[in-house]
Amino acid sequence: MDTRTVLRIVIHALVFESALTGHRAYYVRLLCDELLRLGIEVTVAVPDVGEQMSEFEVHLGGIRNHVQWIFYATREGIHREADSFLSVINDSSWDHVFCTCSDILARQLGQPFAKIRRDPQRAIEGLLMRINAAYLAPSVGGRTKDLLAERLIARCPFDRFHFLDPLSWRRFFDNSGRAPDAKLMPEAIEPLAVAGRIDACQILGVPADTRYITCPGTVQERKGIRELVAAFRMANIPDTRLLLIGKQTATMSQYFKEYCGDLLQSEKLVLSDRYVSSAEFDCLFAIADLVCVPYPKHLGSASILIRASRAGCNIVASDWGWIGWASKQFDLARTCDVNDVETFADSLISSLQSGDDSIATSSIRKSFNQFHTRDNYLAHWTAFLGERHGLNTLPTIKFPASDSQV
Template sequence: MKPRALVIEPDFSGHRWRYVQWAVEALIEAGYECVVATDASNCKHALIEAYQAGRADVHVLWHREDQRRPSIANRLLGLAKEDFSFYARFAWVYREVTRSEPVDIVVVPFGDYILNAVAFLGSPFGKSPWFCVVMRQTFHHREMGVNVPARPLVDYAKKQLFSWALRRGNLSAVLTIDPTLPGWHANTSLAKHSPAVLYLADPFPEGGTVGRDEARERLGIGTERMILVYGAITDRKGVKELVNACMTRDMPLVIVIAGKQNDDIRAFLKALGSRSKERVVVFDHFISSEMEADLFCACDAVWVGYKGHYGMSAVLVQAYRYGKAVLASPFGLIGWFAKQDRLGPVLDDLSIPAINAAIDEVFALDREYEPARESDGRKLLAGHTVSNFKKTVRSALTIAGPDVKTIPTPI
């Protein structure tokens, strides 16, 4: 009988479904059969439909917030903080899946859902080994030279919660898309008495490349200069600021906004005047891998001037892979990579003059732009491949110990 893995991810928006896909692929390659637990709202998602159409080694468990019957204590915790609500939900999923037979490993592709609650309550998965991916831990950034706002009390509290979670959570490993977190962890006393913290390359799927003109023809885009905004489109992407700045420019320029939008951005774009709409092309839907490749091949630059985002960006990785300059926020890991690797103009702020100055700079570079060749960041970005992602997942399985069954993957 094959070993059994439980993968829990309620939200398939943005890049999160990719983490489920690649984690499941790594587990299957290691000899596992998988149970993917997700919210019933994802039933029409392409990945879920693919699993249900023909994968005997992947089973899907639907869950809704109103399905579980949490205890009174868990209901009170859920009211106190969202983390505890997710904790109770994940614990319910685990009990449902293990009611018939146990699981050998639990994988949480977005561990930030529950890590704060784990700090207080321990693991929601009983004695089963588990590991997770964290994406939003920023308490260590100032210590590691990353430009983020000073928040000493918040950072101290979050550092303590992270440390408690590592000690009390029965975790086998923590994977992080932040290259500075493993370094911080290794230099603390925590490293001797806690699970491993491993760097997980935040990749984009391997996509083919086509000529710029061919990609634009398929997308229905003309010859104007093009800036791409890609991913889960919310106000934090800085979309409004970019559009408002571009409306003041005389030169022909088109902004392509690709990815599912929230209601706020949808309303903002709908309210644009006719002249503005001519400069904005919108693809408000799920983006296939083929279309994704066309978008990056077609664009002249990629927008990563995000607001309040201090973590890693898979869009930044994709821009690097396709040799596209970025217009980057100065903060967090986006600014950290952009500055040390000269990936494109770094915005002073999101004012109209600052954005237009960055656009002038990136278009003056034209296609002669090249990133720094030998920097540590560049080496990291070059390793952001799906194969390295899966390799790290398999390493976490090995770290989980002899009770977790692994089958060597053929080379």
């Protein structure tokens, strides 16, 4: 009888996250689930305050007993993210390290003070939302600051840089001297969990016999909500309501009280100041006759635009930055200058009157949507890990070609 023992090589991975706010805990969970499926031994490092956050139990409670945990003490000072990261990574041995949100961390690790001990047997990957230098700042001081940040990121000792924003990726690819290490990352967009409009209206508790304009997500100034309300008021579209369900900032709540009494009384504007569940969030796309992504001067990508596109929604979006670029290049939305209230109002009216089935079904939009999926997100995260260790990871889908610079 053959008594030889087959040795299993164990791969140890660290998933490092500096905060669990917003959707960040959800993305950590997605990555951990995929690593566990691949047979990786996973350790997750999060701030010591993370375990007490509601996001932890909602998104990470299900893997509490399937991964190892490091609840690190949050450091003080301007370099606290790098200090926290170094305190975790320099004391342990990992085969692969994933930094799931690295915009600040990458800049800090690129500074001369960051004494990270590089190990040729270890790979480090980081995801960045954007590089500000890809968007021309209005002042010389702002442009200088952005260029410095870009150079620090290029010095960061990551083996792979993943970018959600193609404009930032192109900027880094062309200027950093690290082109082979720069990769485009999809958004992890899943199909809507709601069957249809009637069910969505029932879940949200709103009537189904009217049209809805929505802007899903938290209700904040930076998302252009004031501009949207002003354009909606001017458009004065019959049998149409502006539905804003999401947690409001204090200043937005005050704005609605002071300036929107008439719209609220007539129920043309419908508000609900609260956090929404994942199912309710999906409902805001399912019931929408028009999704608005006004975000003036927004830097980087916007997942709301991608979600609305994948849901087949009729969309009006800002013509600026990544939102405007992606909308035009991939037939995602009608765009306009959202700071021009008359132009914005006309776009709302035109979009609701005509819709645009040709845009919703265009081949380039379909290719864009196929790139931004949960499986493709995980495939891109684990591709380098698979190359290094011969793992059977998910196949990647490349970013679609267009007549753009990307």
